[in-house]
Amino acid sequence: MSEAVDSVGDKRLKVAVLGCGSVGSQVVRLLTEQSDDLAARIGAPVDLVGVAVRRLDAPREVDLPEGLLTTDAHALVSRGDLDLVIEVIGGIEPARPLILAALANGASVVTANKALVAEDGPTLFEAAEKAGRDLFYEAAVAGAIPILRPLRESLAGDRVTRVLGIVNGTTNFILDKMDTSGAGFAEALEEAQELGYAEADPTADVEGFDAAAKAAILASLAFHTRVNAADVYREGISDVTAADVASAREMKSVVKLLAICELKNGAVSARVHPAMIPATHPLASVREAYNAVFVESEAAGQLMFYGPGAGGAPTASAVLGDLVTAARNRLSSTVGSGESAYADREVLSMGETVTRYHVGIDVEDKAGVLAAVATAFAEHGVSIQTVRQEGRGAEAQLVVVSHRATDAQLRATVEHLQEMDMVREVTSVMRVEGTNE
Amino acid sequence: MSEAVDSVGDKRLKVAVLGCGSVGSQVVRLLTEQSDDLAARIGAPVDLVGVAVRRLDAPREVDLPEGLLTTDAHALVSRGDLDLVIEVIGGIEPARPLILAALANGASVVTANKALVAEDGPTLFEAAEKAGRDLFYEAAVAGAIPILRPLRESLAGDRVTRVLGIVNGTTNFILDKMDTSGAGFAEALEEAQELGYAEADPTADVEGFDAAAKAAILASLAFHTRVNAADVYREGISDVTAADVASAREMKSVVKLLAICELKNGAVSARVHPAMIPATHPLASVREAYNAVFVESEAAGQLMFYGPGAGGAPTASAVLGDLVTAARNRLSSTVGSGESAYADREVLSMGETVTRYHVGIDVEDKAGVLAAVATAFAEHGVSIQTVRQEGRGAEAQLVVVSHRATDAQLRATVEHLQEMDMVREVTSVMRVEGTNE
Numbered sequence: 001m002s003e004a005v006d007s008v009g010d011k012r013l014k015v016a017v018l019g020c021g022s023v024g025s026q027v028v029r030l031l032t033e034q035s036d037d038l039a040a041r042i043g044a045p046v047d048l049v050g051v052a053v054r055r056l057d058a059p060r061e062v063d064l065p066e067g068l069l070t071t072d073a074h075a076l077v078s079r080g081d082l083d084l085v086i087e088v089i090g091g092i093e094p095a096r097p098l099i100l101a102a103l104a105n106g107a108s109v110v111t112a113n114k115a116l117v118a119e120d121g122p123t124l125f126e127a128a129e130k131a132g133r134d135l136f137y138e139a140a141v142a143g144a145i146p147i148l149r150p151l152r153e154s155l156a157g158d159r160v161t162r163v164l165g166i167v168n169g170t171t172n173f174i175l176d177k178m179d180t181s182g183a184g185f186a187e188a189l190e191e192a193q194e195l196g197y198a199e200a201d202p203t204a205d206v207e208g209f210d211a212a213a214k215a216a217i218l219a220s221l222a223f224h225t226r227v228n229a230a231d232v233y234r235e236g237i238s239d240v241t242a243a244d245v246a247s248a249r250e251m252k253s254v255v256k257l258l259a260i261c262e263l264k265n266g267a268v269s270a271r272v273h274p275a276m277i278p279a280t281h282p283l284a285s286v287r288e289a290y291n292a293v294f295v296e297s298e299a300a301g302q303l304m305f306y307g308p309g310a311g312g313a314p315t316a317s318a319v320l321g322d323l324v325t326a327a328r329n330r331l332s333s334t335v336g337s338g339e340s341a342y343a344d345r346e347v348l349s350m351g352e353t354v355t356r357y358h359v360g361i362d363v364e365d366k367a368g369v370l371a372a373v374a375t376a377f378a379e380h381g382v383s384i385q386t387v388r389q390e391g392r393g394a395e396a397q398l399v400v401v402s403h404r405a406t407d408a409q410l411r412a413t414v415e416h417l418q419e420m421d422m423v424r425e426v427t428s429v430m431r432v433e434g435t436n437e
Numbered sequence: 438m439s440e441a442v443d444s445v446g447d448k449r450l451k452v453a454v455l456g457c458g459s460v461g462s463q464v465v466r467l468l469t470e471q472s473d474d475l476a477a478r479i480g481a482p483v484d485l486v487g488v489a490v491r492r493l494d495a496p497r498e499v500d501l502p503e504g505l506l507t508t509d510a511h512a513l514v515s516r517g518d519l520d521l522v523i524e525v526i527g528g529i530e531p532a533r534p535l536i537l538a539a540l541a542n543g544a545s546v547v548t549a550n551k552a553l554v555a556e557d558g559p560t561l562f563e564a565a566e567k568a569g570r571d572l573f574y575e576a577a578v579a580g581a582i583p584i585l586r587p588l589r590e591s592l593a594g595d596r597v598t599r600v601l602g603i604v605n606g607t608t609n610f611i612l613d614k615m616d617t618s619g620a621g622f623a624e625a626l627e628e629a630q631e632l633g634y635a636e637a638d639p640t641a642d643v644e645g646f647d648a649a650a651k652a653a654i655l656a657s658l659a660f661h662t663r664v665n666a667a668d669v670y671r672e673g674i675s676d677v678t679a680a681d682v683a684s685a686r687e688m689k690s691v692v693k694l695l696a697i698c699e700l701k702n703g704a705v706s707a708r709v710h711p712a713m714i715p716a717t718h719p720l721a722s723v724r725e726a727y728n729a730v731f732v733e734s735e736a737a738g739q740l741m742f743y744g745p746g747a748g749g750a751p752t753a754s755a756v757l758g759d760l761v762t763a764a765r766n767r768l769s770s771t772v773g774s775g776e777s778a779y780a781d782r783e784v785l786s787m788g789e790t791v792t793r794y795h796v797g798i799d800v801e802d803k804a805g806v807l808a809a810v811a812t813a814f815a816e817h818g819v820s821i822q823t824v825r826q827e828g829r830g831a832e833a834q835l836v837v838v839s840h841r842a843t844d845a846q847l848r849a850t851v852e853h854l855q856e857m858d859m860v861r862e863v864t865s866v867m868r869v870e871g872t873n874e
Contacts, residue, residue: 030594030736040661040779041593138591144737146583146591154575154583156478157467157757224477282743285722299467299754300581303744306719307737317736320594334771342477 011044012325014082016107018052018073018098018204019089021114023139025061027086032062038320041329046084048074052098061312077102083330086319087111088139092119093435094377099124103131104196108326108335110137112321119215125339134335136322142167142212142291144314145307145322151221152337155297160222162296164277164434165259169289169309171204171237173197174254175245175274176287184357197289207236208257208272215259218293219270223263224343227270233350235273244428247360247399249275254284258433262353263380267346269353276358284434296435351408356385356435358401360428361417365396369422374399375414376420380413381405448481450764451519453511453544455489455535456526460576462498463753464523465610468662469499475757479764483521486512489535498749498853506553514539519769523574523756524548529556536561540568545763545772547756549623555650555666558657564778571772574760578651579604579728583758588658589774592734595658599733600851601714601871602696603653608644608674610634612682612692612711613724634726644673645694645709652696652750654706655730660700661780664707670787672710681865683835685713685799691721695870699790704783706790713795714871720798721871731871788845793822793872795838797865798854802833806859810835814858817850818842838869 015031018025031038031048040046051064052073070076077085077098085102087109089095095116102109104127111117117124117137130134138148142165151160166172172190177188189206192198204210212232219227237257248255253276261270266288275282286292291309296302308314329335363369370387377384382405390397402410417423452468454461468475476482488501488623489510506636507513514522514535524546525534532553539546541564548554554561554574565572575585579602603609604659607629614625626643629635641647649669656664674694685692690713698707714721719741723729730745733739744749766772769829800806807824814821819842827834854860 026736034594035720037596038594039778041777076802145740146587148585149591150583153762154586155754156760156761157471157475158754159471159474193732226475282722283721296753299463299750299757300750301745301748303582303742305740305742307740309739313736315593317595317734320736321591321596324593325590328774332771334769337478337765340478343474400723 008166011048012083013042013044013330015046015086016050016052016076016082017048017082017086017088017322018077019087020051020053020060020062021088022061022312023315023319024051024088026312027088027241027319029062029066030316030320038324041324043331044327046327049082052076063300066163066166073098073102077107078105080105084323084326085109086323087113087352088319090115092116094250096120100127103127103133103135106131106133106329108134110136110322110326111239111314112319113137114140114210114213114217118216119328121228122339129338132335133337134326135327136336137159138322139315139318141217141311141412142293142305143307143311144317145291145293145305145309146318147293147305148217150305151218151295152340155295155300158300160295161263161298163218163222163261163293164283164292165214165218166256166283166286166291167259167293167309168205168211168257169291170198170202171211171257172286172291173289174206175240175257178240178242178245179254182246185240186236206238208234211257211272215272217267218259219261220341222261223268223345225268225345225347226341227268227347231270231347233271233273233353237274240274241428244430245408247358247428251276251358252279253277254279255290255430256283260433267348269348270342271350271353273431275431275433276325278386281434296345340350353407354404355407355410356402357410358399358413358430358432359414359417359426361398361400361426362424363396363398363424364420364424364431365393370398372420372422373400373417374418377402380416382413396426445753448796449479450479450767452483452521452523452760453487453489453513453519454485454523454525454846455488455514456524457488458525459749460525460752461488464756465501466499467753467757471841475657475761478761480768481583481764483687483764488518489513492563493762509585510608511538514544515542517542519544521659521760521763522546523760524550525756527552527598529553533557537564537754539572540564540572545571545767547573547763548757549752549756550574551572551577551647551650555653556782558665558818559663560679561774566775569772571763572775573763573773575642575759576755579730579742580744580746581744581754581764582728582730582746583755584730585654585658586743587742587763588655589777592732592737595733595737596735598700598735600655600659600730602651602655602700602730603693603720603723603728603748604696604730605648605694606728607635607639608648609692609723610726610729611643612674613646615677615682616677617648619679619683621807622675628668631815635748645671647695648658648696648709652698652707652709656698656705656776657778660705660782661777662705662782662784663778664705664784668707668711668784670710670790672709677711678767680866681867684795684865688713688795689716690714691716692867693720697870701791706785708780708787708790710868712868712870716838718871736766788843790844791841791843793839793841794847795836795869796851796854798835798837798863799861800833800835801859801861803859807835809857810837812856813853814839814850815839817846819846819850820870834864
């Protein structure tokens, strides 16, 4: 570490911001408007010395003092006198080399970049450790909701057993709309796009990529084990039908896209998929584009953290919370807790993960059909919790809810059902979570 | 600071626990059962070197190794080689001198003592600062729910404007029971006592003393201003009637005992009283003995933290989270952020606090009564949002909901109503919170 970087004797801290979009402009606004409060909370003033952008003449939501803007982000993070760098560009490149350069040049880094942390966190954590600097990323999961710090610090004396999160506002808005209005997926997506809750290309949200990145981060912190985005099983919501949502209602349940991280027999699983949860579960009442993370731990029991999961100002709030901690650490020449991967647990595949299925089956309306279906479940070692018969004749349908079994057993059961003569069609398959079963 | 205390070169930390009741025994259990995890998370093993109790032969929920128990708490905290002391005795004496002695002897302190922190926090914070040690107290508010750390650290870059908390499980259980069963206060209290949710002498809970201590702590942290228990306006729930709860239902609301901390025009207010909140408010669905804290801030918007607010294991989880941070700080010879009182804002009296009233009035059923009541409100500068007339003749009742006004104006209005000839009785007065009004 160079001496210039370690010197904070003049008690002013230099910060640079990479990116000035919806989050970056709010970060810059708060840094400016709340500079007195920030100085009091940190113990020293923070000077914004540069903002890296792609185009100097793009319209921005914030007024910037003359001379702060630059298109040369690499030169900015390499100037050697920065104490803190805030990365809110997003994506893998050029965010990764910029963060690595900032750390190598002695700055602590605060980032909101879930994709990068989920894909290549260890590279960043190792660079931070080598540099003796902080790398914080609270804003990467669930926007303004403080969840990473509670997991890492508040629950550090406890043993987390499960994390269930609604961590994508777009999909929660769509599913909530389908639930309250009876709309189908396409119609609800269109409304979300009109209202600005979904992008023109909604793939990252509706197919669960965004939530899977967050699940990887949550599982890593909760279980002190490296879990990356590729370890996370992922199913989106584009196949969820109005009938699925109605069927959930019949069961006094709602459909939510969940990020589920579990510890079972010493092994970790992480997955993202739509699931039915009971209407009485605290996550069921999370409406519109809100996010919430439900945590179960051995001693604390059940905790829930709720709030806005996205948006410029909420995300900026999380960024600045990290900034204050990183700045205080720079002043006292210390670092906060970095990556904790000591447990190094096995990460299970989806097939080994234990869950429950809700299966809708169009069947021939004749004697013996229920026995045949029940036998199919039994052959794969899956026990049945409830069976409900709906309609008669050509409309006859069975709705089966299983007890817990591995996803592989449940899938094999469904494939078996699809091959049976008495089964016309397996109309719906959805996992059931958040129950005491 | 003595050299013996500052030396952690052998990388083992010594911890003592004061008190071995329902929280202390769970703390000791977790320290023992999770010692490997704790060592990995802290970076050094933690050795439990003593547990101070009142009586050596009392029955305990945990097995303690021979020789750890002592009745001489003062000698334990003064032995000079402790790195960390956990205080879970509760109350003012002897907790205060023990914590001060522990700090003076070079230990960082983790406490769950809301009464002491709310009554005399500054004395403790100053002693910690002088000693260069940490004083953490996450467990003092809302049990296992991480709320103090998020307020102090996660929201450090934001501006908190309001905190609404359900921070007493006993009263929430009673009010929830009244809401779901239609029971009166006495009956619901009795059930709470039978189930162990209320003490034989329930005063501290039902009269709001416990919640007021927590409100003082929340307001201090949220607004960077010293607020102590005596600054908090306090009303309990013993006067809440089944009719009040029913009237709330009519308004699609529920009655909750709230701790309310607000920043308005640069001044702070903190109060505890029953209030009607809309059934759609996230706090309305907090059932039984659960706690939740709802935070509004400028950038983050609305956040909620939910979980068990009491109990041995949940409280122990919060204690151990603080312990891990304090232990890591001892190892790196640093301290976390201490008291932040730089803003030093004015603390308003209840009369100056702005709120809304829901008033039930038994009136003479004759022409002009509504005009007379409306005039009384107007004379005190209180504008009316809605008036509802219920019943006729001897049963005639008006239910008035005001717009926002100071509590002094609203009180004066109620006193005025009580003196009016046309008013037989003011049957119910309750504040209304959690609305967008």
